[in-house]
Amino acid sequence: xxxVAQSPRYKIIEKRQSVAFWCNPISGHATLYWYQQILGQGxxxxxxxQNNGVVDDSQLPKDRFSAERLKGVDSTxxxxxxxxxxxxxxxxxxxxxSEVSYEQYFGPGTRLTVT
Amino acid sequence: xxxxxxxxxxLHVQEGDSTNFTCSFxxxxxxxxxxxxxxxxxxPEALFVMTLNGDEKKKGxxxxxxxxxxxxxxxxxxxxxxxxxxxxxxxxxxxxxxxxGTGTSLTVIP
Numbered sequence: 161x162x163x164v165a166q167s168p169r170y171k172i173i174e175k176r177q178s179v180a181f182w183c184n185p186i187s188g189h190a191t192l193y194w195y196q197q198i199l200g201q202g203x204x205x206x207x208x209x210q211n212n213g214v215v216d217d218s219q220l221p222k223d224r225f226s227a228e229r230l231k232g233v234d235s236t237x238x239x240x241x242x243x244x245x246x247x248x249x250x251x252x253x254x255x256x257x258s259e260v261s262y263e264q265y266f267g268p269g270t271r272l273t274v275t
Numbered sequence: 276x277x278x279x280x281x282x283x284x285x286l287h288v289q290e291g292d293s294t295n296f297t298c299s300f301x302x303x304x305x306x307x308x309x310x311x312x313x314x315x316x317x318x319p320e321a322l323f324v325m326t327l328n329g330d331e332k333k334k335g336x337x338x339x340x341x342x343x344x345x346x347x348x349x350x351x352x353x354x355x356x357x358x359x360x361x362x363x364x365x366x367x368x369x370x371x372x373x374x375x376g377t378g379t380s381l382t383v384i385p
Contacts, residue, residue: 163318164318169316201377202364202375202378203364204375205372205373208372216372251319263321264309264321264373266320268316269318
């Protein structure tokens with residue numbers, strides 16, 4: 161079974177530039193999560209999708225971050241414009257459905273550096 | 276936002292030593308406690324999901340215990356090997372959301 165795929169794996173941009181990350185969850189997984197992990201902190205949930213609908217985006221900085229999951233499969237996370245404090249690892253995870261007791265399966269993450 | 280704490284923040288041990296880490300979490304709104312191992316440049320890998328007070332889980336040389344009444348879980352590694360070097364994350368699951376600790380970074384010195 162293929163795992164959660166993410167790209168790119170690394171990205172370096174200057175502040176005020178835009179960047180987009182892509183995630184392909186495990187086939188058949190209805191729920192998709194984006195997490196932000198800043199160095200020295202634990203992963204923080206940015207947004208949770210159930211199929212193509214948003215379940216929770218309360219911690220997504222909506223003035224600069226956006227995410228979509230148009231067909232209920234792949235998802236993209238965009239930052240526009242980026243700030244220095246956005247430097248972090250962005251993890252995508254998926255699970256079978258929105259019952260959080262189901263295990264979450266993680267991708268390898270995208271490491272973003274904003275200079 | 277719930278507070279999940281892990282200690283120590285980092286740990287260096289000699290190959291063959293046994294070691295343990297702690298995850299502390301709120302004693303209310305408990306649904307499950309998850310442990311992950313995260314090696315550099317790889318995906319976090321699920322180790323254990325624990326749901327009942329008193330749960331003990333084991334996978335090879337790694338084991339974990341759970342105390343939901345006092346809000347802590349211990350992860351034990353017996354006879355550490357260099358391949359155990361990783362960050363170990365715990366996540367407190369309320370049934371609606373995961374809250375992650377900051378992780379314990381383990382380095383096993385050959």
